Structure formats: structure tokens, C-alpha cells
Amino acid sequence: MAKRTAVKNQSADGVNPRQPCPCGSGKRYKACHGGAGGGADVIVSRPFEGLAAETELIALREFVPSATAKLPLRDAEREVTLASVLPMAAAALIRADGTAFVGLQVQTRSGDLSRDLARAVQWVLSAETGDALPVVGPDDGTNPGRLQDLLDADVNLTPELHTDFAWWMPPDNEPTGDVALSLERANAAILPTERLDAPGVHAAYWVDAGDKAHLRWVRPEPEEQLLAALARLSGRGELDLGEGSRYAGSFRAHGLLVPVWDLDREMHSSEWASPAEGLGKRLQEALTSLDSEPLTEAERRSRDGLRGRQITLR
Template identity: 85%
Template sequence: MAKRAAVKTKSADGVNPRQPCPCGSGKRYKACHGGAGGAADVIVSRPFEGLAAEGELIALREFVPSATVKLPLLDGKREILLATVLPMAAAALVRGDGTAFVGLQVQTRSGDVSRDLARAVQWAQRAETGEALPVVGVDDGSDPGRLQDLLDPAAGLAPELHRDFGWWMPPDAEPSNEVQLSLERANAAILPTERLEAPGVSAAYWVDAGDKAHLRWVRPEPEEKLLAALARLAVRGEHDLGEGSRYAGSFRAHGLLVPVWDLDRELHSSEWSGPADELGKRLRTALTSLDDEPLTEAERRARDGLRGRQITLR
């Protein structure tokens, strides 16, 4: 029996469906951008990549309880405040006084948080006073791009942290019963949190968890290189913040590693800014040394131990 000739077809984009997708996801094109759901089905593991504010965006989405910050939009036709959590976990709203907010800690309908946020920003730019967007729905074809297309990529963020969620309401406004209940529940769940301020420190937050305090620091380096640098410091006993601190482990969030240290909660949060700055300097030196000095056997063992104390947030 004669063998059938293989039939190779191409998509409308000229891509073989069985070849890797040009987006770099690692999937075949037919299971990625060439599939029925297109880009909406693609899981973007590092949604804020390319933005100077990447670390702060991850912190605000994952563990900072109450904070707001003005978005550095390229199109400034309306000021938009990025917020950690909005009433009823809304994706966006325009407060009674006309202030527009977009929420970070929300449910998403796609695999790209950046694209969902861009659509929420697009909605907030045209919404009327008092309107709210409960959730970013399925793609409506408007395609605002991604957050990277809307923001100044070189602009950092310096969020304003709040003790509670009173900023949900305009001054002197009376919340509805539903909003008041949501406000009380949100306030009750807040863990005292402070952003560390130091020249070489960003996206680092002190959190009072009750029995102890923690430092959670979103790091920009590739995971394996950061682990190697931490291992190099660990062998020397230099991977903590000094007396009253202990390296606890790390978690992955949106493509970056977030190391965590346990801290003596009797010390004020501001007292850890200097030690964090010094640790940052040691880390930078260790990262640079990796280019010329491979890990020793002891450092490789330390790296394996650090790797075993990781979790991934999904």
C-alpha cells in the first residue's frame, strides 16, 4: 500500500499549526494563539515584564492589603488610581467625587493579568461618576492592548499605604449598607504593612503577622541566579538582615521570586530599612561574582536547600 503524503497546512498567519507558537509560550501554535480562544487562552506567567514597576505591581496584587498609586499613563486624558482592593472586589469604579480607580486584587477571566488590567483602565477612562465594573468580562474585541502599552515603561511606583479602606468613600460620603459591610470585613482582615524606604530597596514590605513580622521582597533577578546568589551568602551566614531576622523561604508570583524573612516584631518597621539596604548590596555583589566564580559544592547544597523552601502562588 502506498504511503499517504503528509499534508502540511498553514494558518491564516502563515504559521504551521504544529510548530511552536511565535509568542514564545512553548505550546504548539494550534494550542495557543492559533486555537479557538486565541490569546485569551494563553497563560502569561510574567504579565508585568518590561515595566520598571513590575515588582511593586506584584506586591500590590499579592500581599499589600490597602494601597493606592497614580498610574503613569502615556495618555493622561483622565487620572487613574491603581488600588489593591476595591469595594466588592470590583475591577474598576468611579467614586462619587469623580475619582477613577482600577483594582489589582480581582478575579480574572483570561490568562493575562496585564491585558485584563488594560481593559479595566480603558473602561475607567470613559465611565461615568458612580459607575462600577464588577469584573472584566470576556474579550469584546476592543483590544486595548496590555498594561505595557498604556504605561510609561521606565516609571516606577511609590504606593501610598493606608491603615484601612476608608479611601473607598469620598470625604463626608455615607456608604450604603452593602458597602459598609464590605468595608468592615476588609478592615478586619488587614495586616499592618509598611513599605521599606532605602536607596537600594524597592518592592520590599514589612508585614506584622501577629506572632512575628516578615519582610517580603519582590526581586527582579531570574530565579536561578537569585537562588545562587542567596546560596553564596547563606554559606557565609550573610543571607539575613542581622540580629532578630531569619531567612524563612520564598514564593513565586507572576514570574518573579519573593524571598521572605522572619523578623523580630518588637523592632519598628523603619529599623529594617538599613539592614535591607545592606543585604541588597551583598546580593548585588554575589550576583556579580557568579559571572566569574561558579558555585562551590557547599554553595550548591545551600542552593538546593533554598529551592526546597519555595511555593508558587497561582
């Protein structure tokens, strides 16, 4: 009897259909991008590239619990507010007072978060008061463009952070039903978070995780360049923010690296603004020095150690 030829159980793009989808949805690949209508979708690893607001968008998408920011839309007749998360994780909605919101922390089957946001923005620009878009589905071939096509690329975001989700409701309106339940659960899950305000410090957030506090700082530099600069500072003993802090590691999110520091939670968040400014200056100096001073052998070993303390968020 002839031997059977072994067939690898994977799709044409090399993904096992039974494994989690690379888009980060939590579903198996065969039930997500590997399913009918999803196979042609391209996963964009750096969806906000080219926007001045890239680092802030990543922070709002990944770890800032309750925040809003005006979207710098070009040629839009309606003002649209970007939200970290909306009731029941909706993709977009028009509040009862007519305020238009688009959410960042949403479920999606698309491989391009920028395109999803563009579709949500286009929907909200023509929606009626009280309407809600629960989810942006798979690409339907309408070619809505991407967020880069709708925003002023040179304008950054200045998010307003909130201690709860009361802004979900118009002033003097009491939530009811599913919205009230969603609001209660969302408020209970908030980790106290503050955006550090200092010259040269952008997309840097203090987070109180309970047993300790953290600084999460979304950096715009290419990963290898940033790792080399971090390694240089580590070799000099300059990678912390002073007493009560230590470098903990980093994670990747939407194509950029987010270094994380453990902080003494007994100190107020505002007390870390000046140390963060100093660290930012040292980091910039280290980045500049790489052009003329290659890493030493010890610094390369340090870089390899830093690389080993990374995880990836999609």
C-alpha cells in the first residue's frame, strides 16, 4: 500500500486554521481571517504609521481606560470625539445630545485598525441622534479609506482623561438598562491613570495597578534603534527614573515598542513628570550617539537581555 503524503494543516499564508488568528481577535484563524470572506484581508502591523498622533492612538487603544480626544478631521461638517471605549464596546455612536463618538477599544475581524476607524468615522458623520454602530464588520469592498486619509497627519492628540465613564451620558441623563450595567462594570474595572505632562514627554502614562504603579511610555522610534539606546542607558545605570523606580520590560503594540517602568505608588503621579523629562533627554542623547558610536560588546549583551523581556500585543 502506498504511503500517504503528509499534508500540513495550514492555510496558504502559513497560519494553522486551528491556531489563534494573528489579528488578535481571540478567535481561531478559521473562524476569523481564515474564514469565508476573511482570507484576503491583510494584517497591518503598524496601522497608525504616518500620523503625529500614532503613539497617543496606541495608548488609548491598549491601556488608557477612560479618555476622550477631539479628532483632527479634515473637511468634516460634524465634530467627532475619539473615545478609549464606548458603552458595550460600540464602534461608534451618537449620544442623545448629538455628540458623535468613535471608539478605539473594540472587537474587530479586520486586519487593519486604521481602516476600521475610517469606516466608523464615515458612519458617524451621517448617523442620527441615538444611533449606535455595535461593530465594524469584515471588509465589504466599499474601500472607505484609512484614518490617514481623514485626519490632519501633523496634528497630535491631547487626550482628556476621566476618573469614570460618566461622560458616556449627556449631562443630567441617568443611564438605564444595558447601558447602566455596562457603565457600572466599566467604572469598577478602571485602573487610576494619569498622562504625564512635561516638555518632550508624549504618550507616557502613570498607571496604579494596585500593588505598584507603572509608567507605560509609547515610543515612536524603530524597535531596534530604541532597544540599542535603552541598552546604552542601562550600561550607564541611567535607565530608571530615580529612586523608587526600575525598568521592568516592554511590550510591542501596533508596530511600536512600549517600555514599562515599575514605580513607587506612594509617590503622586505628578512627581514622575520631571524624572520622565530627564529620562527622555537621556534617551534622545543615546539615540543620537548611535550614529557615531556603535554599541560595545557589553551594550550588545544588555540589548539582548532587554529583547528577552518583551511581549507582543496585537
